[in-house]
Amino acid sequence: MREGILLFPRPARRSPPALRLRVVGMGALALLIFQAACKREERGFRVQPPSASAAEGSRMTDFQPGPRTPESPVKNEYEDNAYALSEGKRLFQEYNCSGCHFNGGGGIGPALMDDEWLYGDKPENIFETIVEGRPNGMPSFRGKVPDYQVWQLVAYVRSLSGQVGSNAAPGRSDHMQTSSPEQSRPRESPKLSGKPR
Amino acid sequence: MKRHKETQSRYRVTGCCCAALMFFQDLSGAHSSVEPATPQAGRIANLWWVMFYVSVAVLALVTAALIYAVFRRRSAREQTAPVDLSPNTNRERKATRAAAVALAVTIAILFVLLGLSFTTGRAVSFLSNESPLEIKAVGHRWWWEFQYVDPVPSRGFITANELRLPQGRQIVLTLTSNDVIHSFWAPNLMGKKDLIPGQESRLIFRPEKQGVFRGQCAEFCGFQHAQMGFLVLVESDGDFSDWYNHESQQAVQPSNDSEKRGRQVFLSSTCVMCHTIGGTPANSNIGPPLTHLASRTSIAAATLTNSRENLAKWVTDSQKIKPGNRMPPNVLGPENLDDLLNYLTSLK
Numbered sequence: 001m002r003e004g005i006l007l008f009p010r011p012a013r014r015s016p017p018a019l020r021l022r023v024v025g026m027g028a029l030a031l032l033i034f035q036a037a038c039k040r041e042e043r044g045f046r047v048q049p050p051s052a053s054a055a056e057g058s059r060m061t062d063f064q065p066g067p068r069t070p071e072s073p074v075k076n077e078y079e080d081n082a083y084a085l086s087e088g089k090r091l092f093q094e095y096n097c098s099g100c101h102f103n104g105g106g107g108i109g110p111a112l113m114d115d116e117w118l119y120g121d122k123p124e125n126i127f128e129t130i131v132e133g134r135p136n137g138m139p140s141f142r143g144k145v146p147d148y149q150v151w152q153l154v155a156y157v158r159s160l161s162g163q164v165g166s167n168a169a170p171g172r173s174d175h176m177q178t179s180s181p182e183q184s185r186p187r188e189s190p191k192l193s194g195k196p197r
Numbered sequence: 198m199k200r201h202k203e204t205q206s207r208y209r210v211t212g213c214c215c216a217a218l219m220f221f222q223d224l225s226g227a228h229s230s231v232e233p234a235t236p237q238a239g240r241i242a243n244l245w246w247v248m249f250y251v252s253v254a255v256l257a258l259v260t261a262a263l264i265y266a267v268f269r270r271r272s273a274r275e276q277t278a279p280v281d282l283s284p285n286t287n288r289e290r291k292a293t294r295a296a297a298v299a300l301a302v303t304i305a306i307l308f309v310l311l312g313l314s315f316t317t318g319r320a321v322s323f324l325s326n327e328s329p330l331e332i333k334a335v336g337h338r339w340w341w342e343f344q345y346v347d348p349v350p351s352r353g354f355i356t357a358n359e360l361r362l363p364q365g366r367q368i369v370l371t372l373t374s375n376d377v378i379h380s381f382w383a384p385n386l387m388g389k390k391d392l393i394p395g396q397e398s399r400l401i402f403r404p405e406k407q408g409v410f411r412g413q414c415a416e417f418c419g420f421q422h423a424q425m426g427f428l429v430l431v432e433s434d435g436d437f438s439d440w441y442n443h444e445s446q447q448a449v450q451p452s453n454d455s456e457k458r459g460r461q462v463f464l465s466s467t468c469v470m471c472h473t474i475g476g477t478p479a480n481s482n483i484g485p486p487l488t489h490l491a492s493r494t495s496i497a498a499a500t501l502t503n504s505r506e507n508l509a510k511w512v513t514d515s516q517k518i519k520p521g522n523r524m525p526p527n528v529l530g531p532e533n534l535d536d537l538l539n540y541l542t543s544l545k
Contacts, residue, residue, distance in 0.1 A: 043521070045516045045520045045521050094471075094483045095470060143465060143466060143467075144465075144466070144467055144469065144470050145467065145470060146467055146525045146526070146527075148525070149525060174376065174394070
């Protein structure tokens with residue numbers, strides 16, 4: 001018989017069962033690893049933000065009669081969410097926070113990238129500062145900014161002094177930036193000065 | 198979840214059908230490059246038709262050659278006979294000649310098309326410069342800002358998502374972007390041009406046909422890129438100057454109590470942080486200006502028709518309509534919402 005040219009020559013013999021098992025095992029392992037890679041940060045557009053009530057009843061000072069009652073800390077989920085932080089960065093410009101705080105460096109208003117916090121460094125304190133306003137210049141944004149945007153701003157304000165994780169904090173600006181990006185800011189350990197300027 | 202999947206697959210099917218139909222539908226559309234409304238778009242349409250017919254001819258020839266080859270297969274006797282692989286100079290020369298001729302024809306066609314494309318490009322980018330109307334277009338995620346620049350600064354104004362143009366007058370459109378790269382594409386008027394942040398580019402054309410045309414962002418810019426549309430209304434000179442004079446006015450004053458309360462709702466809630474209404478303290482330029490909102494035909498970047506119902510949906514939960522857009526959902530009481538809508542729909 002004349003031998004024709006085969007386009008897809010058949011293999012001479014099948015691979016041994018042990019080898020096949022190993023190949024299948026490796027494949028399954030690779031699939032598992034890829035599965036893990038599928039976990040992705042969520043961009044919730046209609047998610048419930050930490051509610052405003054979480055910030056209610058926060059103390060402005062640690063000084064209190066009798067023994068000190070510990071406060072339950074408020075967790076702001078937006079601090080681990082890169083999208084929320086970048087939204088906070090955008091709103092910081094758009095709502096003209098930069099008009100007084102100058103990209104966090106301070107000018108008309110106090111600096112936000114240092115370790116000094118006049119009215120508290122906790123997320124709930126910053127939330128209250130934005131919503132209520134503070135004497136000597138900080139306006140009250142109550143009713144003008146939705147709660148979830150305030151929480152985005154809170155997360156971003158804390159990223160200015162390196163309080164949030166570097167894997168979520170903004171890594172670059174749309175415009176020229178003279179300071180280092182929020183992502184690589186050193187983490188300042190906050191101290192309360194307690195003396196409004 | 199299952200429902201979601203079903204909806205998704207339905208969308209996909211609809212999408213495919215739309216893509217298939219688009220070619221035929223587009224031929225009689227307000228978003229079509231083969232129904233030109235400007236001389237420049239006319240040149241582009243001509244080029245398109247030349248390329249179309251040349252491509253059809255090439256496709257027909259290639260297909261015919263292929264069909265001929267399929268039917269002129271080897272006979273059963275030829276297939277069993279031993280293959281003769283000895284060199285045959287005569288046959289070789291013939292085959293080489295045929296391939297060379299086909300290659301030469303291909304190159305010639307490509308060069309002719311290149312030349313046509315070049316001359317069209319030149320014709321499209323030059324236009325005599327007689328008293329042009331200057332408009333600045335700024336791209337935002339995800340809406341279009343159109344600034345009408347007037348020699349008298351106080352008469353200049355900004356509008357959103359609707360570009361009105363006078364017929365027969367030269368338009369100089371200066372394009373730039375506020376955030377990411379967008380692209381201005383109104384196929385009836387002109388080819389597309391990118392809007393680049395921090396840089397200005399210009400598009401010059403002269404609309405010669407009245408009508409309503411649709412434009413679209415043509416550079417992927419984020420979640421709502423597909424829904425970033427705009428309308429171009431080409432009107433007679435008289436209609437245009439009436440509209441222009443009206444647009445340069447401040448917003449109308451509220452005429453009854455409900456509208457007055459509506460204005461109060463607007464000024465004391467989140468609206469005021471991003472929108473402008475001329476003649477009120479609302480003066481922010483983050484969102485589209487609403488000074489003459491009721492005189493526009495669409496809202497949300499040509500996504501919804503401008504009706505009271507759509508406006509209510511948009512104000513309360515725009516994230517359902519266009520997920521990821523910059524408008525926050527607003528919780529307003531029924532009376533407040535009603536008053537606000539009365540006020541907004543009065544802004545003729």
